[in-house]
Amino acid sequence: MARVLVGVKRVIDYAVKIRVKPDHSGVVTDGVKHSMNPFCEIAVEEAVKLKEKKFVKEVVAVSCGPQQVQETIRTALAMGADRGIHVEVSGKDYETLGPLQVSKIMAALAKKEEAKMVILGKQAIDDDCNQTGQMTAALLDWPQVCGGLLSNPPGARLTVPFSGLPENAVRATCALCSLRLNTPRYATLPNIMKAKKKKIANVKPADLGVDLTSRVEVLRVDEPPQRQAGVKVETVExxxxxxKEAGRV
Structure with a gap:
């Protein structure tokens, strides 16, 4: 049976109000609650379901970042992943870590682990890039599917909802999970306790032969302009x- 890699990203919690730093270099992260990216939760759920159906033998959760991302990996382990890999990235490298660098890491790990499938969330709620999955598939030269229902083993034909394609039309080994694909399970207390005993390996990008040099420069981060209040009118006239007053017609 196959081994599956699942990417899990640590992001600012979806319920937190985002604040821009005074110097406009980014957003405030110190002292702010973080959690697993919701799309990544869906990806973990899909991988665990494949294991429960005995289509895969092992689910490996992967996260890139500083020491704190191990909390995110532990959450994935409590949901049912078998072990984790923490790719250590910190300091300036972490600040400039983007989809291309993460894709290179995931592709290198897929080869090293001899994984037959990579499952990723469609996008992260912090940058909303929706690029890592596509880049990972391209680097591996693997077929991919966006939002597929992973009810079949890796490499099998997958159902693609809302794609306009007939069912069972796409064969994929790199899948991107979108919202409403499933409902991620809650980690139970016994599974949280078991997760503490599961192994998390530490590797560095250099160990995988990955260069983290960023090709993107962030010039400035600003909050979106506040919307002006609307105006109610009584008639079409x-x-x-x-x-006409606003110059729209």
Whole structure:
């Protein structure tokens, strides 16, 4: 049976109000609650389901970042992943870590671990790039599917909802999981305790032959402009008059 890699990213919790740093170099992360990216939770759930159906023998959770990402890996282990890999990235390298660098890491690990499938969340809620999965598949020269229902073993034909394609039309070994694909399970207390005993290996990008040099430069980060309040009108004539005043018609 196959081994599956699942990417899990540590992001600012979805319920936290994002604040921009005074120097506009990024967003405030110190002292802010972090959690697993919701799309990654869906990816872990899909991988664990494959294991429960005995289509795969092992689910390996992978996360890139500083020491704190081990908490995210432990969450994946409590959900049912078998072991974790922490790719140590910190300091300036972590600040500039982007989809291309993560894709290179995932591709290198897929080869090293002899994985038959990589499952990733469609995107992360912090940068909303939606690029890592596509880049990983390209680097591995693997077929991919976006939002496929992974009810079959790695490499089998997958159902692709909302794609316009007939069912069972795509054969994939790199899958991107979108929202509403499943409902991630809650980690139970016994499984949380078991997760503490599961192994997390530490590797460095250099061990995988990956260069973390970024090709993207962030010039400035700003909050979106606040929307002005709308205006209510009583009739269509009033609406047309307002649009004329605003120069819209």
């Amino acid at each position: 009033d609406l047309v008059a307002k649009l």
